Amino acid sequence: MPQRAALDSPMIGRRDLLLTGGAFGVGAVAAGLSAAPAWAAPTFKDHPFALGVASGDPWPDGVVLWTRLAPEPLALDGSGGMPARKVEVGWEVAADERFRTVVRRGRAFAVPELAHSVHVEVHGLRPDREYFYRFRVRGTLSQVGRTRTAPAPWARTRRLSFAVASCQAWFEGFYTAYRHMAEEDLAVVFHLGDYIYENQISPTGGIRNVALAPEIQAKPFDLTQYRLRHALHRYDPDIIAAHQAHPFVMVWDDHEIDDNWVSDISKADGEPDVDPEVFRRRKAAAAQAYYENLPLRRPAKPQGAHTRLYRRLRYGRLADFHVLDTRQYRADQACGDRTSDCADRLTPGRTVLGPEQEKWLYEGLGDSRATWNVIPQQIPVTQVDTVPGAGRAFVMDFWDGYKPARDRLFAEIAERDVRNAVVLTGDMHRHMAADLKLDFDDPGSRTIGVEFVATSISTKMDGEDLDQGGRNLLAANEHIKFTSYQRGYLRCTLDEEAFRTDFRVLPYVTRPGAPISTRTSYVTENGNPGLQPA
Structure with a gap:
């Protein structure tokens, strides 16, 4: 991200915004009802597509396309530099990046009630195909995005590659990992939460060393503040490039609202939202800003403080992805949310998913005929004892704090004899690979699947390969086979024979330009649950 004196008057130029890869042309936006008058002849102080374009949730016949009109993304009123008028936006999808073969096009309104974001659900596309898309507003063209549809449900897909990312505190590191991810050959990216961080930010933007207005530094509680926090995290050329290159499947964790929140319970002592009704209003504002800034389908549009984010995506006969929301429906953390081994975590009936989502998951797993059943979710499922030797201590925010839910x-x-269960996880800020045991206290217990945990994109700054915490995990947990505390993401490749995960790492993120490498790789074989070094 270019260095500049003040982020409330951004100076990223047109060359930075129109990122590499693709021609430019007409674009697309989801329409919505609005009381605002139409802006018949819009003119902009700067490029209206400063936050880029994105696509998400691939289906065999289409995807959702996203953009947001924001010529001044960090305008302090949260408007993105747009007036309170609705704007007609055109969209176009083509089979080629020069747009010689346009296959779908349309128009919709960007409305101020949704921060002039647009969400277009495009249908009628061919399965398992690469497409290119773009937006236009009164002759101004967006960047060209690339996306890819999912295979047909009956298709025998030979191979699938995707990435897994999470945890990207803007003020703790540069998004170099996303620049590398943009250059990978991937069908889709799964983002497993903590897309923004709600922490108070220093006046110099942490390691970014840029001046931030007090309104942007402040911890968010209302819609304007959450819009500013999303704009801050999105207004970066590397994350723009990753969204432009690949479709994303998004689900939140805690920092999109507040650290370790649960249902209608705030965990920040002494803050003004400890009353559940006040916190619900804060959560509603955060959920709306989350929807406005990401490529999400209509079911994810919030209804007050609630949004439906768990869903299922199928990739032919090769893989079913059961995407979970482990934050919104869970019981309160046990033991005062302290790392311990208290009896409360064993209370029968404790839930991470809530009864409706649990039932949905179990039925989907039981009905699946795919070779791989992949469960992207937020918090470690495997048992994570944090202290070697005598005694045990577990993090109450992980599934360890909800042992009956994990047992179920x-x-x-x-x-149900679920085929090849693979759990994908974020949250920990470390890479990790583990066998999932039916009884973690019995080393000889049956292995029923594996878990791959993705480290953070930038959170916790540079890290190191094997820190003391990692040594403790390996010493205390025989089923954990690998961990690293460096930054990066997962690259997963699966076929009918095996599921391979490459642990991609960067040596530093506190300055831009780091190279990327694969620290190690693990596989699990079809019909043979358990991890093996690749």
Whole structure:
């Protein structure tokens, strides 16, 4: 990201915004009802597509396309530099990046009620195909995005590659990982939460060393503040490039609202939202800003403080992805949310998913005929004892704090004979690979699946390969086979024979330009649950 004196008057130029890869042309936006008058002849102080374009949730016949009109993304009123008028936006999808073969086009309104974001659900596309898309507003053209549809449900897909990312505190590191991800050959990217961080930011933007207005530094509580926080995290050429290159499947964790929040419970002592009704208003503002800034389909549009984010995506006969929301429906953390081994975590009936989502997951796993059943979610499922030797201590925000819920999940996987269960996880800020045991306290217990945990994109700054925390995890947990505390992401490749995960790492993120490498790789074989070095 270019260095500049004040982010409330951004100076990224047109060359920076129109990122490499593709021609420019007409674009697309989701329409919505609005009381605002139409802006018949819009003119902009700067490029209206400063936050780029994105696509998401690939289906066999289409995807959702996203952009947001924001010529001044960090305008302090949260408007993105747009007036309170609705603007007609055109969209176009083509089979080629020069747009010689346009296959779908249309128009919709960007409305001020949704921060002039647009969400277009395009249908009628061919399965398992690469497409290019773009937006236009009164002759001004957006960047060209690339996307790819999912295979047909009956297709025998030979191979699938995708990435897994999470945790990207803007003020703790540069988004170099996303620039590398943009250059990978991927069908889709799964983002497993903490897309923004709600922490108070220093006047110099942490490691970014740029001046921030007090309104941007402040911890967010209302819609304007959450819009500013999203704009800050999105207004970066590397993350723009990753969204432009690949479709994303998004789900939140805690920092999109507040650290370790649960249902209608705020965890920040002494703050003004400790009353559940006040916190619900804060959560509603955060959910709306989340929807406005990301390529999400209509079911994810918030209804007050609630949004439906769990869903299922199928990639032919090769893989079913059961995307979970482990934050919105769970019971409160046990033991005062302290790392411990208290009895409360064993209370029968404790839930991470809530009864409706649990039922949905179990039925989907049982009905699946795919070779791989992949469960992208937010918090470690595997047992994570944090202290080697005598005694045990568990993080209450992980599934360890909800042992009965984990026991139910593992029993369902075993009893329904679920094929090749693979859990994908974020949150930990470290890479990790683990066998999932039916009984973690019995080393000889049956292995019912594997878990791959993605480290952070930037959170916790540079890190190191094997820190003391990682040594403790390996010493205390025989089923954990690997961990690294460097920054990066997962690159997963699966076929009918095996599921391979490459742990991609960067040596530093506190300055831009880091190279990327694969620290190690693990595979799990079809019909043979458990990890093996690749």
